[in-house]
Amino acid sequence: MKKLSKLLFVIILTVITLIVLKGNTRFRELFYKYVYDTNISFAQINNWYQSKFGSPIPFDEYINDTESVFEETLKYSEASIYKDGVKLTVDYNYLVPALDSGIVIFVGEKEGYGNTVIIEQENGVDVWYSGLSEINLSLYDYIKEGSLIGEANETLYLVFIKDGEVVDYKEYI
Amino acid sequence: MIIKNIFKIHPLFYIVGFICFITGYFKIFVIFSSIILFHELGHIIAGLICRWRIDKIILLPFGGITIFKESLNKPLKEELFIALLGPLFQVVYFFIIDDVVFRNLNLIILLFNLLPIVPLDGSKLVNVFLNIFLPFKKSHILTIYISMISIIFIFFTIIFKFNILFLLILIFIFIEIIKEYYKHEYYFNKFLLERYLYNFNFKKIKKIKNIKDIYKNKKHIIYFDKKYCTERELLVKMFDK
Numbered sequence: 001m002k003k004l005s006k007l008l009f010v011i012i013l014t015v016i017t018l019i020v021l022k023g024n025t026r027f028r029e030l031f032y033k034y035v036y037d038t039n040i041s042f043a044q045i046n047n048w049y050q051s052k053f054g055s056p057i058p059f060d061e062y063i064n065d066t067e068s069v070f071e072e073t074l075k076y077s078e079a080s081i082y083k084d085g086v087k088l089t090v091d092y093n094y095l096v097p098a099l100d101s102g103i104v105i106f107v108g109e110k111e112g113y114g115n116t117v118i119i120e121q122e123n124g125v126d127v128w129y130s131g132l133s134e135i136n137l138s139l140y141d142y143i144k145e146g147s148l149i150g151e152a153n154e155t156l157y158l159v160f161i162k163d164g165e166v167v168d169y170k171e172y173i
Numbered sequence: 174m175i176i177k178n179i180f181k182i183h184p185l186f187y188i189v190g191f192i193c194f195i196t197g198y199f200k201i202f203v204i205f206s207s208i209i210l211f212h213e214l215g216h217i218i219a220g221l222i223c224r225w226r227i228d229k230i231i232l233l234p235f236g237g238i239t240i241f242k243e244s245l246n247k248p249l250k251e252e253l254f255i256a257l258l259g260p261l262f263q264v265v266y267f268f269i270i271d272d273v274v275f276r277n278l279n280l281i282i283l284l285f286n287l288l289p290i291v292p293l294d295g296s297k298l299v300n301v302f303l304n305i306f307l308p309f310k311k312s313h314i315l316t317i318y319i320s321m322i323s324i325i326f327i328f329f330t331i332i333f334k335f336n337i338l339f340l341l342i343l344i345f346i347f348i349e350i351i352k353e354y355y356k357h358e359y360y361f362n363k364f365l366l367e368r369y370l371y372n373f374n375f376k377k378i379k380k381i382k383n384i385k386d387i388y389k390n391k392k393h394i395i396y397f398d399k400k401y402c403t404e405r406e407l408l409v410k411m412f413d414k
Contacts, residue, residue, distance in 0.1 A: 042197025049196050054336030056192045057201055063277045103197045140200045 037164035039120065043102040046142070047122040070097045070146045074173055076156070083112060085128065085159030086169040096129055096149045096156060099172065104141045113157050117149055125172065128159035182232045185345060189234040189338060204275050206232075208266065208282055213237040215262030219255040223247075235342050236286050236293065245309075245364045246373055249301050249390055256297035260286060288327070291320040292349045308386045310361050317357065320350045361385075369408040384411075 021028050049056065057063065074097060076088035090096075098119060105126070106118035113130035117137055120126050134151040137143065160167045193202035213230055216239040220227055228242040241255075260283055267279045287295040296316055303312035324347055331340055365387070377391040384407060387393055393404040 040195070042195070046196035046198075049192070054334065054339070056189070056196045056198050056338065057205070057278075058336050058339035058342070059281050062281060063201065063274055140197060142197070 033164060039105065039126075041120060041124055042105075043120045043122045043142075044124050046103070070095070070148070073097065073146075074099065079169075079173075082157055083159075084166045085130075085157055086173075088156045088158065090152055090154060090156050092154055093133075094152045094154075094156065096132065096152050097146045098143050098149055099127060099145070100125075101145045102127075102143060104137050104139055104143065107135060107137060107139050113159075115150075119143065119149075124162060125167070126161040127172075128157070128161070130157035130159070131155050179227060179229050180232075181229055183234075185341060186232050186234050188341070192338065201274065201278065204278055205282070208263065208275075208279050209233075209237050211266045212259045212263050212282070212286070213239055215259040216255055218262075219258035223251040223255060225251070225255065233342075233345075234338070236282060238292055244367045244371070245360060246367050246371070246389065249304055252297065253301045256294050256301065259294055288323055289316075289319050290323050290327075290346055290350070291317065291353050292346060296320055304389045307388075308381075309364055309389045310357075310385050310387070312389075313360060314357055317350060317354050320353075324350065364389075365408060366412065368404070369412045 017031075021031060046056070055061075074088075075094075076090050078089040080087050100119075100121040100123065102119040102121035104117060105120045106116065108116060110116040110128070110130060113128065115132040115135060116128055116130040117132065117135055118126055118128050129149050131152055132150040133153045136148050136150050143149075158169060158173065160169050160172055190202060193199070209232060213232075216237075217227065217230070220239065220241060225241045225243045225247070228240040231238045231240070239259075263279060263283050263286075267276055267283075270276075286293050287298075289295040289299045296319070299319060300312060300316045303315055306312075307315065324343065328343060331343070365384070368387075375390055375392045378394065379388060379391045380394050380396070380401070381387070382396045384395060384397075387404070394401050395404055395407050397407055
């Protein structure tokens with residue numbers, strides 16, 4: 001009986017949402033924006049939480065393996081617009097450092113970009129590192145600024161996305 | 174249905190789960206839960222081998238607690254075996270899976286679990302050890318005192334590095350210690366009553382002057398009313414009314 005009423009409640013909720021979506025365009029836009037296009041910003045919440053209450057896992061600092069952190073920032077010789085982002089010309093077998101701390105939310109292949117890692121940074125910006133020949137991370141790893149993402153051969157694509165919209169790369173590199 | 178009655182998840186576990194979810198610590202949380210389950214599996218298997226009846230298994234964010242519905246007069250060897258098999262399973266798990274994050278987390282949980290604080294496995298080991306040299310009543314109260322002193326030391330680590338979840342866990346443990354302290358007399362009476370109700374056979378015999386000095390693994394001759402009597406006679410006097 002309890003389970004049946006729960007099921008009916010879910011059905012009623014879904015039907016009401018669908019009816020409102022059909023009728024109200026403003027609601028539809030907001031719904032699509034917040035439900036489909038934006039992610040929960042884990043990195044931002046984590047940053048806030050850690051500053052207030054300490055790590056979610058006590059003794060966190062002893063758990064994560066300390067990967068090599070570079071001193072230098074991203075080095076490239078040329079930058080040109082490519083699709084939504086920017087195409088950078090880098091050295092052969094270039095070791096790509098992370099621009100900022102964040103959480104890895106995607107590892108895989110993106111059409112037109114090749115091997116891609118998406119990092120959700122603590123400032124709320126999602127950064128795509130694409131065209132990688134080798135990836136040194138796995139999904140949902142927390143990484144620090146300057147940690148190794150992977151290797152790139154001559155070309156590296158970067159895309160910056162904030163709140164579901166592509167933003168200009170010049171502010172960030 | 175049996176599993177549902179035995180297996181319980183503490184609210185603290187849900188809180189930690191939720192916080193790990195919103196901060197994106199999915200991986201660590203899954204690894205963490207698997208380690209705890211594997212640890213409990215060790216206790217459960219040990220319990221089944223010794224034919225102890227399991228009362229319930231509680232899942233907590235720093236480890237699990239397996240509670241047995243068993244007499245307090247069980248042999249020390251069995252108690253030691255059950256307390257040890259959980260950490261031992263964790264060590265086995267440590268060597269099976271080759272991953273840095275996994276191993277570090279495993280090690281931290283193992284070390285925490287071996288602290289001599291009451292609901293943790295370390296306290297059970299301490300209690301078994303004390304029972305070899307000291308009477309039941311004394312070793313039980315001493316285990317509680319050791320727990321209290323240890324937890325006060327652990328509380329100091331919070332001052333250096335504040336962590337709200339760790340604080341919650343410590344408060345939970347502290348409450349458990351206080352509960353155990355108030356159950357002290359009850360446990361002693363239960364211990365005596367079991368000795369009266371069932372016949373246990375122990376090889377060693379010891380002369381004592383007070384009923385409070387009864388050892389867990391010995392038979393006794395007690396000096397009472399200016400003469401020596403067996404433990405059995407005294408217990409009959411106490412409980413047969």
